Amino acid sequence: MVVSSHDEPFVQVLSRYYASHNTHTQAEMSIIEEVLPTYFADQPMHPGIQALSYGETPLQVATEIFDWAHLKAEEDFVDLGCGCGAVALLAAQRAHRSTGVDLACASIQFARAASNVLGVANAEFHEQDMLKTDLEPFSVIYCCATAVSEWLALQLSANLPQCRPGTRLITVSYPLRSDRIKAVYDRPIHLSWGNTRNTKAWTFYLHYLDSAP
Numbered sequence: 304m305v306v307s308s309h310d311e312p313f314v315q316v317l318s319r320y321y322a323s324h325n326t327h328t329q330a331e332m333s334i335i336e337e338v339l340p341t342y343f344a345d346q347p348m349h350p351g352i353q354a355l356s357y358g359e360t361p362l363q364v365a366t367e368i369f370d371w372a373h374l375k376a377e378e379d380f381v382d383l384g385c386g387c388g389a390v391a392l393l394a395a396q397r398a399h400r401s402t403g404v405d406l407a408c409a410s411i412q413f414a415r416a417a418s419n420v421l422g423v424a425n426a427e428f429h430e431q432d433m434l435k436t437d438l439e440p441f442s443v444i445y446c447c448a449t450a451v452s453e454w455l456a457l458q459l460s461a462n463l464p465q466c467r468p469g470t471r472l473i474t475v476s477y478p479l480r481s482d483r484i485k486a487v488y489d490r491p492i493h494l495s496w497g498n499t500r501n502t503k504a505w506t507f508y509l510h511y512l513d514s515a516p
């Protein structure tokens with residue numbers, strides 16, 4: 304069954320769909336029950352664990368970010384640490400192809416199911432480590448898992464040589480560091496990653512590789 308309607312903007316359809324499923328709890332359980340035992344069983348102090356905090360980017364904020372990064376119809380988008388996939392599904396409406404990767408198997412399964420139900424044909428989801436993801440195919444890369452992990456931003460920075468010229472990358476809280484970054488813009492965005500109305504300002508960073516606009 305496809306629940307999207309031509310009469311209603313997709314962002315509203317998506318918001319309703321995600322609000323009616325308990326995605327935060329599902330994703331958190333997946334991290335505790337699957338990701339930690341599978342990937343970190345013998346490394347309980349691994350710095351990558353901090354980046355596993357779950358939260359979702361409000362879809363209005365995601366829309367602002369796509370505008371800010373000038374995501375275009377012929378470009379491919381990836382959400383590194385996509386959780387249950389709403390941001391990647393929204394990006395699919397304006398990108399050529401949208402991909403989400405996450406270590407949490409249940410979150411990826413939820414995203415695939417949502418993609419089918421909502422009739423999004425140009426999105427794909429993979430259970431994989433973002434730090435082992437080939438970044439070359441993507442023009443716009445979003446990673447909000449850096450919000451609580453400077454370590455993750457440093458690791459991601461080391462992977463920038465894979466990216467094509469002109470790639471834009473968005474992180475939260477911590478900017479990336481690389482010789483290939485020619486410009487970085489930052490802006491505070493007030494949001495809550497959870498279901499609460501309590502918002503605070505988070506700094507988003509937009510990086511341009513090789514050539515600044």
Ligand SMILES: C[S@@+](CC[C@H](N)C(=O)[O-])C[C@H]1O[C@@H](n2cnc3c(N)ncnc32)[C@H](O)[C@@H]1O
Pocket residue numbers: 330334351354355356357358359360382383384385386387388389390404405406407410431432433434447448
């Ligand atoms: C804050 S949530 C963001 C969810 C989604 N991107 C959004 O903005 O709504 C961060 C996600 O990053 C994932 N994550 C953290 N480290 C990861 C890694 N090394 N590889 C893949 N996913 C990772 C977590 O499992 C979690 O689902």
